[in-house]
Amino acid sequence: MRRNSFNRFTTSALTTSVLLALQGTAVAATAQSEIDALNAFYTATNGDNWADNTGWKNGDPCGTPWKGISCVTGSDGYEHVISLVLNENDLTGTLPPEIGDLSELIRLELRRNKLTGPIPKEIGKLKKLELLYIDRNQLSGNIPTEIGGLSSLTLLGIGGNHLTGTVPASIGDLSNVEKIYLVNNKLSGSLPSTLTKLTKLKHLYIDYNAFTGELPDLSGTLALCDPSAANVAETCSAFSYNGLSANWSADIEQYSAGPFASTQTVAPENVTVNATGGKTIDVSWDLITYQDGDGKYVVTATSDGNPDKVVETDDKKTNTAQLTGLVPGTDYSITVKTVTVQPTPGFDDSYTRTIESLPSAAKQAKTKGSKPVVIGPADAEHSSFGANKTSVDIGEKVTLTVIVRDKNNNNLNKGGDTVTFSANSSDLATLTPTTDHGDGSYTAQLTGVKAGEVTVEAKLNGSVVGQQKITIKAASTDNGTSANNGGGGSGSTGFGLLMALAGLWRVGRTQRQRH
Numbered sequence: 001m002r003r004n005s006f007n008r009f010t011t012s013a014l015t016t017s018v019l020l021a022l023q024g025t026a027v028a029a030t031a032q033s034e035i036d037a038l039n040a041f042y043t044a045t046n047g048d049n050w051a052d053n054t055g056w057k058n059g060d061p062c063g064t065p066w067k068g069i070s071c072v073t074g075s076d077g078y079e080h081v082i083s084l085v086l087n088e089n090d091l092t093g094t095l096p097p098e099i100g101d102l103s104e105l106i107r108l109e110l111r112r113n114k115l116t117g118p119i120p121k122e123i124g125k126l127k128k129l130e131l132l133y134i135d136r137n138q139l140s141g142n143i144p145t146e147i148g149g150l151s152s153l154t155l156l157g158i159g160g161n162h163l164t165g166t167v168p169a170s171i172g173d174l175s176n177v178e179k180i181y182l183v184n185n186k187l188s189g190s191l192p193s194t195l196t197k198l199t200k201l202k203h204l205y206i207d208y209n210a211f212t213g214e215l216p217d218l219s220g221t222l223a224l225c226d227p228s229a230a231n232v233a234e235t236c237s238a239f240s241y242n243g244l245s246a247n248w249s250a251d252i253e254q255y256s257a258g259p260f261a262s263t264q265t266v267a268p269e270n271v272t273v274n275a276t277g278g279k280t281i282d283v284s285w286d287l288i289t290y291q292d293g294d295g296k297y298v299v300t301a302t303s304d305g306n307p308d309k310v311v312e313t314d315d316k317k318t319n320t321a322q323l324t325g326l327v328p329g330t331d332y333s334i335t336v337k338t339v340t341v342q343p344t345p346g347f348d349d350s351y352t353r354t355i356e357s358l359p360s361a362a363k364q365a366k367t368k369g370s371k372p373v374v375i376g377p378a379d380a381e382h383s384s385f386g387a388n389k390t391s392v393d394i395g396e397k398v399t400l401t402v403i404v405r406d407k408n409n410n411n412l413n414k415g416g417d418t419v420t421f422s423a424n425s426s427d428l429a430t431l432t433p434t435t436d437h438g439d440g441s442y443t444a445q446l447t448g449v450k451a452g453e454v455t456v457e458a459k460l461n462g463s464v465v466g467q468q469k470i471t472i473k474a475a476s477t478d479n480g481t482s483a484n485n486g487g488g489g490s491g492s493t494g495f496g497l498l499m500a501l502a503g504l505w506r507v508g509r510t511q512r513q514r515h
Contacts, residue, residue, distance in 0.1 A: 030062045030071065031078040033101050038066070038081070040098035045091040045115065052089055072104070080104035082128075087111040094118075095134075100125035111157075112136040119158070124149035133157035135181060140164065143187075148173035159183035159205060162351075166190070172197040183238065184208045184344055186353060191216060191244075204237045207258070208344055210355045212243040219250040225257065233257040240264075241292075241342065243357045262289050265340040267360040268297065268319070278328030278369035284320045285336050285360070293342030299323065300359070301332045308332070316340075328369030335359035378417045379407040380463035387446075387456070387468045393475040398446040400431075402458050402465055405440075412440035420459045421446075428454045428472055448472035 038061055047053050055066035062071035062079035070083035081102050091113035099108075100122030106129060115137040123132075124146025132153060139161040147156075148170025156174065159181040167187060171180075172194025180198075183205040190213035191206070202223040218237075226235035236257035239246070243265040246252045252260050268285040275281050283299050295316040301309040301323045311321045316338070326332065338357040388399045402419045404412045419434050419442035432445040446456060451474045458465045 029078060030060050031074075031076075031080060034081050034104075035061060037098040037101035038069070038084075040096045041084075044096035045093045045113075050086070050089050050091060070107075074104065083107040085109040086113070089113060091115055095120050095123075095139075097122040099123060102126065103128070105129055106152075107131045109133045110137070114138055116140065118142070119144055119147070119163075121146040123147065126150060128152050130176075131155045131157075134161075136160040138162055142166075143168055143171075145170045147171065151175055153177050154200075155179045155181075157181040159185065161185055163187055167192055169194045171195065174198060176200055179203045179205075181205045182209065187211065190214070196221075204239075206242065207238040207240040208353070209242055210353065212356075212358050213245070215239060215244045215246040215248075215252075217246075217248045219248050219252075219255065222255045224254050241355070243338075243355055263292065264290060265295070265338050265355040265357050266290070267338055267357045268336050269360070271334065271336050271360050271363050273334045273363045273365040275365045275367050276322075278367050279324060279326045281323045281326060281332060281334065281365050281367065282320070283323065283334055283336065283363075287317070287319045288338055290340070293340045295338065295340040295342075297321070298337045298339060298356075300335050300337075301326065302335075302362075303327070303330050303332050326367050327371060328367050329371030331364065331366045333362045333364055335362050373410065375410045376406050376412055378404045378412055378460055380460040380465050382407055382409050383460050383465050385458040385466035385468065387470060390469065391471040391473065392448050393473050394448045394451060395475065396448055398448075398470055400444045400446055400456060400458065400468070402442045402460060403440065404442070404460060414438060414440065415442075417442075418461050419465075422457050422459075424455045424457075425452065428452045429470070431456075446470060 039057065042056050047056055052067050055064040058064065060079070061069050061081065065071065068084055068086040068089070069081055071079045072082050074080045082104050083106060084102065085107065087109055088111065091110060093115065094117035095115060097120045099120060103125065105126050108126070108129060108131065111133050112135070115134065116139065118141030119139055121144040124144065127149065129150050130152050132150065133155065135157045137160070139158065140163065142165035143158070143163060145168045148168065151173065153174050154176055156177055156179070160183065163185040164187065166189035167182065169192040171192060175198070177198055178200050179202065186209065188210040191211055193216050195201070195216045195218060199221055201218065201221050204218065204222060222237050223235060225232055229235045237255050238257045239252070239260055240256065240258045240263035245264070245266060246260060266288060268288050271283065271285045273281055273283050281301065285297070297313045297316065297318070299311045299321045300307050309323050309326060311323055313321055337359050340355045341352060342355065343352050382405045384403045384405070386401055388401070392398055400421050404417055404419070406412065415436040415438040419436070421431055421434060421444045423429050423431055423446065428448070428450050430447050430449060434442050434444045436442055451472055454470050454472065455467055456470060457467045
């Protein structure tokens, strides 16, 4: 029979001094910082819609008093709130950070309400808190690390919520805690080894979560179950319905209210693998003992650190699978995980939990045949860039070429990548657009415009492949005359002819004058 996990606390958790204080009658004014904190709490939890909000927002919290508030007179002459108890009172909304300003608080009980959102980290400021009970709400998010600051806490009750993530290692700082209730949440991951520091811990309730890995050995501190007790479950701890293992020196069943091994979602054992072809591997394993709830097995084949293939069975009654579509001649690492899908019992707002085990020990298999050469993707570091000429005359063209390769120096055999060329001085040369030849090669044409030196840079998919300097020279003739005198030869000849004709004209005139 499922025990009632939420009726384990009695007033014995409070110290005798606190019980005596609760019997007193407050006569002084409540500290203003605590009044402000209570007002913030009222607003954040929709106090106007509580089932009973008697006294709240009217008068003095300790003098009236307000519903659920108990106080004690401090040495400073003020009344201080030491107890805030509003169980089953239709609280909604969230817990405000101002809750941490109730510095004298010893007891905080907000059980069976509809609070949502995270547990505020400011709760760690409540150094005098001995009892924290906020079970059966809808709190979400992680357990704050700051909860480890509650060194006076004797009972931590945050079960029956929607808390996620892992249990912080700081829980080991709760040096006075005797009972911890994390039951019925969505917590996962491994439990911190710091739990073994809790020498006063007598009862740990972590059932109905998704914890995996090794349960720390708490046999030296937890109370043994008492078979003669009227309610045996109340004398025990509870670890069922997780994905845990427990290699304790003592029999863990002596401490657990229910069976341990048969209620854990753990990885199957005796996994065997057999490569039956170039693209197939057959896998089999032992069915796990735990068959409560629906579920399946997940088989994963990994090569070079990448999960290449994942296969899921239809149910947990199937213990074979075939991995297909694999690469021939490839080494694979095969693991199997167990997945359980189970409703959470005994909740006002039931939900379905999915528990996934750790993977089984990896088994190695190599598919048959030869591994094909895989080319790509393009890699700028291993690609090359060059020019067919590094020194040209003005007007002469240079062919710029990028050969694209992958990280293994394999030439790509197809186009589709982005290759760009750029020159550091556009007035010295012009560049044509890049031509993709579709075979992993890319070209562009550079034409010299003006004498000088230009540096061309090539990029592949935005990454630099390389740079090349191109010298552009002024063009020259065969006899070494400047190219700027092109046509000058005929110009000189014409000028010489005129001079010769002028000479002949002078000679002729002189001769005529003599006659």
